[in-house]
Amino acid sequence: MAPPFTPALPSLLYCYPWMPFPRRITIYLHEKQISSTLVKTVRVSDPQDGDEVVDRSFPSRPRGSLPILAVRSDANDEDGKPSQWFHVRQSMAIINSLEELCEQKLYGFDSPMGSLFGRDLMEQVRVNEVLILAEELTVIWNPVRTFGTKAGTMSYPQGAREMLRWVRRPLLAIEKWWQESDRDVCFSEPGISTL
Amino acid sequence: MAPPFTPALPSLLYCYPWMPFPRRITIYLHEKQISSTLVKTVRVSDPQDGDEVVDRSFPSRPRGSLPILAVRSDANDEDGKPSQWFHVRQSMAIINSLEELCEQKLYGFDSPMGSLFGRDLMEQVRVNEVLILAEELTVIWNPVRTFGTKAGTMSYPQGAREMLRWVRRPLLAIEKWWQESDRDVCFSEPGISTL
Numbered sequence: 001m002a003p004p005f006t007p008a009l010p011s012l013l014y015c016y017p018w019m020p021f022p023r024r025i026t027i028y029l030h031e032k033q034i035s036s037t038l039v040k041t042v043r044v045s046d047p048q049d050g051d052e053v054v055d056r057s058f059p060s061r062p063r064g065s066l067p068i069l070a071v072r073s074d075a076n077d078e079d080g081k082p083s084q085w086f087h088v089r090q091s092m093a094i095i096n097s098l099e100e101l102c103e104q105k106l107y108g109f110d111s112p113m114g115s116l117f118g119r120d121l122m123e124q125v126r127v128n129e130v131l132i133l134a135e136e137l138t139v140i141w142n143p144v145r146t147f148g149t150k151a152g153t154m155s156y157p158q159g160a161r162e163m164l165r166w167v168r169r170p171l172l173a174i175e176k177w178w179q180e181s182d183r184d185v186c187f188s189e190p191g192i193s194t195l
Numbered sequence: 196m197a198p199p200f201t202p203a204l205p206s207l208l209y210c211y212p213w214m215p216f217p218r219r220i221t222i223y224l225h226e227k228q229i230s231s232t233l234v235k236t237v238r239v240s241d242p243q244d245g246d247e248v249v250d251r252s253f254p255s256r257p258r259g260s261l262p263i264l265a266v267r268s269d270a271n272d273e274d275g276k277p278s279q280w281f282h283v284r285q286s287m288a289i290i291n292s293l294e295e296l297c298e299q300k301l302y303g304f305d306s307p308m309g310s311l312f313g314r315d316l317m318e319q320v321r322v323n324e325v326l327i328l329a330e331e332l333t334v335i336w337n338p339v340r341t342f343g344t345k346a347g348t349m350s351y352p353q354g355a356r357e358m359l360r361w362v363r364r365p366l367l368a369i370e371k372w373w374q375e376s377d378r379d380v381c382f383s384e385p386g387i388s389t390l
């Protein structure tokens with residue numbers, strides 16, 4: 001798969017420092033040891049504090065929900081102007097694309113400790129299941145979490161309480177998963193052959 | 196990536212016929228033209244109607260939230276008994292693993308019309324963003340959708356109403372996305388070079 005363009009590095013990751021969706025990218029960057037020369041985190045102030053880039057030497061924040069990864073080609077457009085920014089949205093889409101760059105060792109990205117997403121199809125399936133469940137958990141947790149703050153739109157206490165029951169569902173699923181006999185097979189050595 | 200075991204086909208996809216998470220797998224199977232000799236859909240009656248396999252010639256439903264894909268090795272265990280079932284949960288994890296089998300053309304899976312997940316990194320990013328947003332939408336829509344039915348746990352009308360506002364957020368995001376100048380670039384020919 002030939003890279004269609006070469007990005008100007010570092011790419012800029014716009015995020016609030018404390019929210020759950022941005023946070024998992026910063027955890028990912030740390031776990032993968034991705035240097036700030038490749039992906040630079042650009043802190044944005046909380047929505048109630050202006051929702052703007054704290055260090056004004058960076059371009060202002062792109063529209064839309066954070067986190068957003070902003071990437072620009074290192075080549076100019078045909079008319080000689082710097083090329084447009086290309087924006088990646090949704091934290092899991094950002095992580096997936098960074099992981100792909102690391103796995104393909106493109107543009108200086110690397111994966112010295114191997115893939116976080118599984119070494120073979122079986123592992124990938126298991127990792128994927130947990131990732132999707134974590135996505136579900138975070139999505140449902142988000143309205144509950146922000147209840148009563150200016151950051152959130154959940155104005156109704158009983159609504160938050162109701163949704164808390166939906167948060168417990170995937171938590172319960174995770175608990176069940178770990179009790180199942182086929183759940184840990186793919187991570188045992190050489191367990192896969194016993195399937 | 197060597198396949199660690201050969202599955203006995205067809206794999207069994209346990210699902211309710213009408214719920215949104217199972218439904219997207221049946222749509223996927225149809226779009227990918229995956230034959231029932233590879234993945235056989237096993238209908239399970241709605242929770243309020245017994246939550247059991249309709250055609251009793253199939254093994255009874257695995258525990259846990261449907262959809263579940265059940266796969267078994269075509270080899271016997273070391274003690275000569277048929278091997279254990281291996282279960283894949285979460286509709287997106289099921290779709291991702293089927294897509295991987297199609298792309299790698301393993302066990303008779305094929306991808307005659309190409310990947311649904313993007314032909315290059317740029318397309319993959321765009322497809323991934325929409326998939327994650329669709330996941331968010333479906334996860335949030337689920338409690339609203341089932342309000343007032345025995346299938347759902349959302350007992351509080353105002354809770355459902357509150358969550359409907361959270362459904363509108365990702366819908367609004369999709370609308371905004373399509374108005375953005377960089378959004379459709381990767382699908383134009385040869386637009387990528389203008390990034």
